[in-house]
Amino acid sequence: MSTLTSTAAKPKQNERRVTIARAMAEAVAQEMRIDPRVFVMGEDIGQLGGVYGNTRGLIEEFGPERVRDTPISETAFMGAAVGAASDGMRPVVELMFVDFFGVCFDAIYNLMAKNIYFSGGEVKVPVVLMTSTGGGYSDGGQHSQCLYGTFAHLPGMKVVCPSNAYDAKGLMVTAIRDDSPVIYMYHKSLQGMGWLGTEPAATVNVPEETYSIPFGKAAVVREGNDVTIVGVAMGVHNGLKAADKLAAQGISAEVIDLRTLVPLDRDTVFNSVKKTGRLIVVDEDYQSFGLSGEIIATVAERDLSVLKASPQRVAYPDIPIPFARPMEQFALPNPDKIVEAFHAMKRT
Amino acid sequence: MQPTRDQKVWMYENMLVSRFLEETIEQIYLEGKKPVFNMANGPIPGEMHLSNGQEPCAVGVCAHLKPEDVVTGTHRPHHIAVAKGVNLRKMVAEIFGKKTGLSGGRGGHMHLFDANVNFACSGIIGQGMGPAVGAALSRKMQKKPGVAVAYIGEGAVNQGAFHEAMNLAAVWKLPFICVIEDNQWGISVAKSASTAVKDNSIRAQAYGVPGYLVKGNDPCEIFRVAGECIERARRGEGPSLIEIETSRLAGHFMGDAEGYRPKGELDALRARDPIPAMKARLMAEDGMKQEENDAIVARARAKVDDAIQFGRESPYAQPEEALEKVFA
Numbered sequence: 001m002s003t004l005t006s007t008a009a010k011p012k013q014n015e016r017r018v019t020i021a022r023a024m025a026e027a028v029a030q031e032m033r034i035d036p037r038v039f040v041m042g043e044d045i046g047q048l049g050g051v052y053g054n055t056r057g058l059i060e061e062f063g064p065e066r067v068r069d070t071p072i073s074e075t076a077f078m079g080a081a082v083g084a085a086s087d088g089m090r091p092v093v094e095l096m097f098v099d100f101f102g103v104c105f106d107a108i109y110n111l112m113a114k115n116i117y118f119s120g121g122e123v124k125v126p127v128v129l130m131t132s133t134g135g136g137y138s139d140g141g142q143h144s145q146c147l148y149g150t151f152a153h154l155p156g157m158k159v160v161c162p163s164n165a166y167d168a169k170g171l172m173v174t175a176i177r178d179d180s181p182v183i184y185m186y187h188k189s190l191q192g193m194g195w196l197g198t199e200p201a202a203t204v205n206v207p208e209e210t211y212s213i214p215f216g217k218a219a220v221v222r223e224g225n226d227v228t229i230v231g232v233a234m235g236v237h238n239g240l241k242a243a244d245k246l247a248a249q250g251i252s253a254e255v256i257d258l259r260t261l262v263p264l265d266r267d268t269v270f271n272s273v274k275k276t277g278r279l280i281v282v283d284e285d286y287q288s289f290g291l292s293g294e295i296i297a298t299v300a301e302r303d304l305s306v307l308k309a310s311p312q313r314v315a316y317p318d319i320p321i322p323f324a325r326p327m328e329q330f331a332l333p334n335p336d337k338i339v340e341a342f343h344a345m346k347r348t
Numbered sequence: 349m350q351p352t353r354d355q356k357v358w359m360y361e362n363m364l365v366s367r368f369l370e371e372t373i374e375q376i377y378l379e380g381k382k383p384v385f386n387m388a389n390g391p392i393p394g395e396m397h398l399s400n401g402q403e404p405c406a407v408g409v410c411a412h413l414k415p416e417d418v419v420t421g422t423h424r425p426h427h428i429a430v431a432k433g434v435n436l437r438k439m440v441a442e443i444f445g446k447k448t449g450l451s452g453g454r455g456g457h458m459h460l461f462d463a464n465v466n467f468a469c470s471g472i473i474g475q476g477m478g479p480a481v482g483a484a485l486s487r488k489m490q491k492k493p494g495v496a497v498a499y500i501g502e503g504a505v506n507q508g509a510f511h512e513a514m515n516l517a518a519v520w521k522l523p524f525i526c527v528i529e530d531n532q533w534g535i536s537v538a539k540s541a542s543t544a545v546k547d548n549s550i551r552a553q554a555y556g557v558p559g560y561l562v563k564g565n566d567p568c569e570i571f572r573v574a575g576e577c578i579e580r581a582r583r584g585e586g587p588s589l590i591e592i593e594t595s596r597l598a599g600h601f602m603g604d605a606e607g608y609r610p611k612g613e614l615d616a617l618r619a620r621d622p623i624p625a626m627k628a629r630l631m632a633e634d635g636m637k638q639e640e641n642d643a644i645v646a647r648a649r650a651k652v653d654d655a656i657q658f659g660r661e662s663p664y665a666q667p668e669e670a671l672e673k674v675f676a
Contacts, residue, residue, distance in 0.1 A: 011568055039489065065489065072518060075507040076512030079478010082484055083496070086468070087486035089390070089419065107478055107511075111470065119461035120451030179676035 003316070005215035010022040017299040018206045021053030024130070024184075027172035028092055030210045030232065032062055041077055042094025042130075051096055052132050053192045071095045074104035079120025080127075083251030085127045090176060090298035090336050093129040096184060099142045101150070110320065112181045113156030121320075124179040133146030134187040134234055134284055136332055137197055139263055144168045144328075148232065149281070150292055152261040158182045158215055159261040161232035163190065164202045172211030177212065187284075199237050216263030224254035226321065227313035227342055229270040231260045231282035235333060238314075239282050251342065261291065266298045270306075273299045281343050282333050287315035309345035314338050349575035351568055353634045355411050359567045360626045362405035363479075364648035365436070366427040367623055370598070371397045373426075373443065374654050375452040376547065377602050377651035385603050392444060393659070394456055399427035401597035402563070404622045405430035405529045406571025408592075409497060412578045418483040418496040420476030421469030422529075423458045427500055429469070436460040437636035447665035448658070454673065466494075474500055476506030477526065479675045481513045484587075495523040495581040502591070503534030507549045512590065518555040523581035525574070526589045531596035536608040559589040568629070595620065624655060 018026070032038045039062075040055055046069035049056030049253065059067040070077040081093040095101060099109065108129065113189040115123050135144025141176060152159045160175055160182055168186065175182040190202035215296040221236060222243050229239035243253035254272050258265060273279045279299055281292040292313035314333045322328050349482055351359065356522060362418065373392065387394060399406075402403050402424070410431035413461030421428040429439055430555035435450070442449030443457045450460055466483070470476060480498035487494045505528060515526040528548050545551070551561025558580070560573045577588035595617040599606050606614070630636035 017433075021656060037490075068520075071512070071515060073512035073516055075509045076481060076516040077480050079475070079509065080482030080516060083418070083420075083479030083482025084489075085482070085487040086479065087483040087487045089489065091482075099409065106472060110472055111475060111479060114459075114469070115461070116676050117450055117673050118455040118459040118470075119463065119468075120449075120454055121465045121676065122451070123461050126676075158675070220367075228421045 003323050004221055008042040015205045016208065019053070019203045020165045020168040021050070021056065021161060021193060023037045023169035023206050024186065024286040025058060025174050026054050027169045027210070029058055029061060030177070031173060031176045032058070032066065037088060037090045038092065039066040039068065039089060040092045041070050041081070043070055043072055043096050044133070045069060045094050050094065052186065052188060053193055054130060054186065055094070055288040067112050074100060075107055075297045078107035078145060081127045081129070082107060082115060082125060085125045086115065086123050090108045090126045092128040092176060095129055097143050098133045098147045099145050101131070101147065104285075105297065107177040109157070113154060116180060117156060118317070123179050126179045127181045128184055129177045129181065130186065132188050134189055135321050135328060136189050138323055138325055138328060140323045142323040146185070146316070148185060148261055148285045151185070152291065157262060159185065160215065160259070160311065161185045161187070161261060163233050163236040163257050163258065164204045165206045166193060166204050167213055167257075169206055169217070169251045171259065171262070173212040174215055175208055186231070186327070188202050189234055190237075195198050199234065200238070201237055212247045214259045215260045216265050218259055218265035218268040219257045220254060220268065221254040221257045222253065224252035224276065226252045226274045226276055226277040227280060228254045228256060228269070229271055229280045229338060229342070230258065232261065232291070234284055235282035238333055238338060241335035245335055245339050246342060269295060270299055271304050274303075274306040277306060278342070278345060279307065279311040280338055281311070281313045281315070282338060283313065284333055285316060286318050287313060288318050290315070309347050312341035312345055314341050350573050351411065351571045353569070354636060356626070358629055359407035359411055359454045359571070360420065360590040360630060361644050362407045362431050362622050363567070363626060364645060365651055366403045366430040368441070368649055368652040369399060369426060369430065370400050370560070374398060374602065376656070387603065388416065395602065396457060396602040397424040398598040398602065400422050400593035401617065401622065402529055402531060403427045404565050404567040405527060405571050405592045405594050408567045409525075409527055409574040410569055412575050412619065413497070416494045416536070418480060418494060420465040420480045420498045421460070422466065422476065422499055422501055423461055423469070423471045423473075424501070424506070425469035427469055429460055429462070432467045434460065434463045434467050435464070437658040439463070440655040441662045444659040444662070445664065446659060448662040448664035451671075452665050452669060454670070474504035476500060476539055477509045477513035481517045481522060481524055484517065484524040485520060488520070488522055495525060495578055495580070497525045497527055499527045499529060500532035501534065502528055502532070502539050502548060503653055504544060506542060508567050512546035512555070513585070514555045514638060517587040518557050521586040523584065524587040525577045526587070527574070528589070528591040530591050530593050531623070533596055533598040533600065535661040547591065549589055554663070557587050560591070562590060562592045565592070565594045565620065567622065567626060576651070595622070597621070
């Protein structure tokens with residue numbers, strides 16, 4: 001367990017606490033200092049420092065040659081990232097909103113994700129694709145999606161979804177050093193941006209020195225015995241808050257932060273459910289055919305007998321994301337829904 | 349810039365290799381597919397897009413390229429791969445889907461990658477543009493020599509990828525050349541029915557880069573124009589666009605009955621087959637004698653025969669190897 005994101009965790013005195021945005025930028029900068037092949041490109045990642053702050057300070061240190069503002073041409077620069085990566089560079093490229101994948105997905109899932117396979121492993125594609133996810137702030141149905149399942153479903157891409165700044169930095173370092181494409185999905189409401197409602201528990205102590213966090217290792221961010229709550233990104237925070245509420249009712253919840261969807265740490269999930277006997281999956285992505293079903297299947301396929309109750313999911317309903325605040329908040333996962341899900345479990 | 353005699357012979361020989369390869373693949377492809385044509389049958393299953401007639405586009409450009417230069421090809425890639433120097437044995441083995449193929453059988457004929465000569469291709473229209481631009485960016489950033497060439501068809505010019513990548517290459521002044529092989533047909537739809545301008549080279553104006561139209565499917569003229577564009581790119585003066593009027597002497601894919609072709613078109617194109625024309629030119633202008641021609645033909649034939657034999661005789665990978673090489 002590398003970090004605790006529980007809202008109960010209190011900061012130590014003089015501890016350096018940074019946002020996910022800053023942790024991402026710091027990781028990229030540290031890798032850029034030691035590896036001249038690393039460069040950043042995307043929309044508004046230069047002077048602006050990224051709409052979500054995750055490239056702030058880079059252009060000042062590394063200049064516009066290595067921190068490239070692109071035209072609004074995702075098809076071109078995603079394709080270019082593949083070509084540059086195959087030619088020995090290590091591009092970190094930003095898709096401003098994951099919702100925009102529709103304008104350039106061919107370059108992502110048909111090129112970036114498949115060229116290693118099509119070349120029998122002869123070609124490497126060390127691209128990190130950073131993209132923002134998540135809603136909750138009334139940005140409408142083309143600027144609020146998560147789409148974790150879409151990227152995790154299609155083979156050839158590693159998928160990273162940090163829930164806090166410590167993980168954000170260590171996972172970014174691992175992503176940049178990986179020779180395969182990595183989709184680095186950061187949740188807007190965890191970024192610590194002042195103008196965007198933000199989850200304070202995502203801003204945590206982050207060491208200044210470089211460190212890496214391996215992919216495929218989930219974190220048990222809260223230990224418990226009665227139910228396992230599994231999620232990523234904002235889902236982890238909702239899970240932790242639900243665990244506090246359940247604790248007040250005398251129920252001990254274990255919360256698992258998957259951290260990466262590809263590779264997926266199925267063992268940690270299974271071992272936890274084996275202990276607790278109950279499973280709730282929290283997912284801000286659409287419910288059907290996605291993460292929540294995959295996690296439940298993971299347990300069910302391995303050994304159904306560990307389950308004391310039918311698993312539950314608290315996921316986004318299969319609807320486009322509505323604008324109006326009451327409608328969007330109605331649809332989003334939240335701690336109360338997780339508590340309700342626990343009580344709604346059908347005992348076997 | 350005119351080709352030397354040696355360069356003409358090189359172009360001629362590589363056109364022959366490409367044509368012999370396609371003619372041999374055509375025969376083998378039909379094995380197991382008669383009397384009933386089923387694409388899934390025979391030693392070479394799947395779609396097969398032959399490049400007969402388009403060889404000048406490959407040799408006229410690639411005659412200027414070194415192994416370090418980058419080329420992305422199309423779904424119709426064989427002639428370009430041959431001219432770029434892709435390992436022919438491994439390429440043919442890949443077309444057969446064998447373990448000894450470029451990717452061990454994972455890619456097939458539309459997905460040929462040879463990192464040793466920086467060649468890649470893909471099956472989706474216009475898709476090679478972005479990666480070639482990215483490779484050009486890589487060379488510029490690393491201050492390493494090399495240009496990048498993206499081959500696309502005239503139909504791909506109507507894809508957004510063409511516009512986005514041309515603009516990006518121009519705004520970043522990259523060592524990039526887009527070569528449009530205009531064979532007049534996007535599968536069954538004529539260029540005149542799909543494209544608002546007759547001549548795609550004028551689209552270069554939209555990006556502030558030089559645009560050239562090469563008529564006549566003439567390797568020497570392609571060589572001349574490509575040479576200017578490639579030299580310009582090597583000097584760091586930015587990208588160019590070339591449209592080449594070429595001929596598709598085969599169907600879009602094998603099994604295409606080509607009912608959409610006007611009567612007489614194919615015969616007229618065959619009468620202008622660029623390979624006999626190149627032979628005649630070498631004989632008329634460069635003193636090539638029949639014996640030299642025979643030797644060139646024999647070399648090309650032997651190279652193809654060797655690769656075909658290698659591909660045919662190679663084993664398939666174990667099926668479970670399909671599960672490997674998803675990640676680096």
